[in-house]
Amino acid sequence: MSSLTEAPAAAAARYPDLASIIDGERVVGAGTRRPVRDPATGRVLTELPLLDRATIARATESAVRAFATWRRSDAAERARLLRDAADLLRRRSDAIAVAMTLENGKPIGEARGEVAFSADILDFFAGEAERPAGRISDSGTRNRLTFGPIGPIAAFTTWNYPLTVPARKLGAALAAGCTVVLKADEDTPASAAALVEALVDAGLPAGVVQLVFGDPAEVSEVTIAHPGIRKVSFTGSAAVGRLLAERAGRLGKPLMLELGGHAPVLVFDDVDVEAVARQAVGAKFHNAGQSCGSPTRFLVQESVHDPFVDAFAAAAREVRVDDGIRETTVMGALGNERRIAAIRSLVDDAVERGARAVTGGALERPGHFWAPTLLTDVPDQARAMHEEPFGPLALTRRIRDADEAIGIANSLPYGLAAYVFTDSARRLDNVTDRLEVGMIGANVFGVGDATTYFGGAKESGYGAEGGPEAVSEYQVPKLVAAAR
Numbered sequence: 001m002s003s004l005t006e007a008p009a010a011a012a013a014r015y016p017d018l019a020s021i022i023d024g025e026r027v028v029g030a031g032t033r034r035p036v037r038d039p040a041t042g043r044v045l046t047e048l049p050l051l052d053r054a055t056i057a058r059a060t061e062s063a064v065r066a067f068a069t070w071r072r073s074d075a076a077e078r079a080r081l082l083r084d085a086a087d088l089l090r091r092r093s094d095a096i097a098v099a100m101t102l103e104n105g106k107p108i109g110e111a112r113g114e115v116a117f118s119a120d121i122l123d124f125f126a127g128e129a130e131r132p133a134g135r136i137s138d139s140g141t142r143n144r145l146t147f148g149p150i151g152p153i154a155a156f157t158t159w160n161y162p163l164t165v166p167a168r169k170l171g172a173a174l175a176a177g178c179t180v181v182l183k184a185d186e187d188t189p190a191s192a193a194a195l196v197e198a199l200v201d202a203g204l205p206a207g208v209v210q211l212v213f214g215d216p217a218e219v220s221e222v223t224i225a226h227p228g229i230r231k232v233s234f235t236g237s238a239a240v241g242r243l244l245a246e247r248a249g250r251l252g253k254p255l256m257l258e259l260g261g262h263a264p265v266l267v268f269d270d271v272d273v274e275a276v277a278r279q280a281v282g283a284k285f286h287n288a289g290q291s292c293g294s295p296t297r298f299l300v301q302e303s304v305h306d307p308f309v310d311a312f313a314a315a316a317r318e319v320r321v322d323d324g325i326r327e328t329t330v331m332g333a334l335g336n337e338r339r340i341a342a343i344r345s346l347v348d349d350a351v352e353r354g355a356r357a358v359t360g361g362a363l364e365r366p367g368h369f370w371a372p373t374l375l376t377d378v379p380d381q382a383r384a385m386h387e388e389p390f391g392p393l394a395l396t397r398r399i400r401d402a403d404e405a406i407g408i409a410n411s412l413p414y415g416l417a418a419y420v421f422t423d424s425a426r427r428l429d430n431v432t433d434r435l436e437v438g439m440i441g442a443n444v445f446g447v448g449d450a451t452t453y454f455g456g457a458k459e460s461g462y463g464a465e466g467g468p469e470a471v472s473e474y475q476v477p478k479l480v481a482a483a484r
């Protein structure tokens with residue numbers, strides 16, 4: 001039955017039976033089982049088998065061994081593999097999207113979009129595999145600089161984009177010639193499993209990607225400590241990121257970290273504020289606001305602040321919140337109960353400190369639902385102004401001019417994304433120059449497509465998840481200086 005018409009209960013029956021994938025085979029291991037729940041209903045979708053320590057170690061060992069061959073594989077073969085896997089994702093899109101919506105809560109349309117986007121990412125990295133960078137120079141010796149694979153990778157991915165984040169890491173690492181032990185998120189395992197299955201079905205050699213589900217602390221301990229693992233790649237919360245950074249740092253192993261943000265949106269008085277507000281609602285409540293680049297602090301010039309708020313609130317009230325498996329849903333359930341508790345606490349704190357709740361709030365229904373929420377005139381001391389909400393919460397604050405806006409925008413340790421709306425080319429230039437972030441949307445929401453750089457500044461992390469720079473994360477330069 002097509003997901004266009006089926007009821008949530010019928011869709012739940014389509015959730016796959018899952019296991020880790022080691023050397024191309026499904027492996028259950030001797031660990032415990034962990035329930036995977038639908039955040040829209042609380043229903044248990046499956047019991048995910050977790051690997052025991054010895055099996056995690058065996059999977060890591062095999063990835064380290066496989067590197068010796070994979071590093072020497074033909075770049076054209078790596079590209080073909082990534083393209084074939086991309087095609088398989090597209091062909092399997094309907095089933096993968098249903099599983100993603102069930103485990104994550106996002107609307108089915110967004111889930112299909114994530115499958116298509118992830119396939120495009122694999123295609124892009126296939127092209128990068130075919131375009132190896134390098135440099136030749138002559139300085140008495142003939143110098144040839146090439147970039148080889150850094151080695152086997154321990155990669156950790158999260159639940160908010162359960163397919164795209166693994167696709168970014170695996171696409172870039174495989175293109176570079178690295179092997180990977182991937183610990184995907186245990187609450188959203190089907191999406192990552194679908195990606196690894198597509199790679200296996202496209203002909204991935206044994207050991208090149210090992211998908212391991214286990215106790216998170218145990219998996220990171222075993223994989224990072226293995227002397228053959230040469231780099232750690234992590235996307236997720238700052239707390240876990242720091243923990244892994246300490247562990248890798250003690251062993252002298254490099255990391256790439258993508259840890260989230262608290263994106264400011266600077267709205268000046270020379271734009272059509274109502275149009276910007278409508279676009280802002282689409283961007284803010286995409287994935288229920290659970291995106292590291294989600295626009296959150298709306299810094300709006302005084303004279304247009306109130307019209308912006310009215311237009312934003314009107315559009316936010318129109319957002320249809322429901323079980324993501326229904327085609328008409330615009331915003332689904334939040335990923336887990338932790339997000340509901342976090343949003344409730346940030347909203348209560350802001351309102352106690354004097355913020356005005358314009359629209360939104362808790363929704364009394366089963367599952368983890370929270371209505372699209374707008375708070376205005378939020379005091380700078382409110383926790384929501386400096387802690388990442390990672391949920392459907394938008395905040396406004398009035399600003400006098402660009403200088404004040406820049407001061408507030410740059411005041412946080414985060415530095416992932418920012419957005420600027422102005423009709424003045426000169427102001428745009430000045431403001432984009434001064435914003436301390438890795439990515440800026442200039443008169444547009446959304447940064448980082450399948451081909452571009454994706455990454456943050458300051459405490460939002462270091463290293464790239466997108467573009468040719470992402471492949472560089474998994475490479476080491478090598479200079480050959482040859483006698484003439």
Ligand code: NAD
Pocket residue numbers: 156157158159160184185186216217218220235236237238239240243258259260261291292338388389390
């Ligand atoms: P969390 O810290 O509980 O993270 C859960 C994830 O981290 C799971 O996948 C888990 O397996 C993994 N994890 C936990 N301990 C680990 C360990 N010792 N070793 C390896 N992996 C481990 O965070 P959360 O509650 O899911 O989210 C909290 C915050 O994280 C959000 O508010 C948001 O700021 C941030 N976040 C950022 C992104 C991003 O894209 N950068 C994505 C998700 C969450």
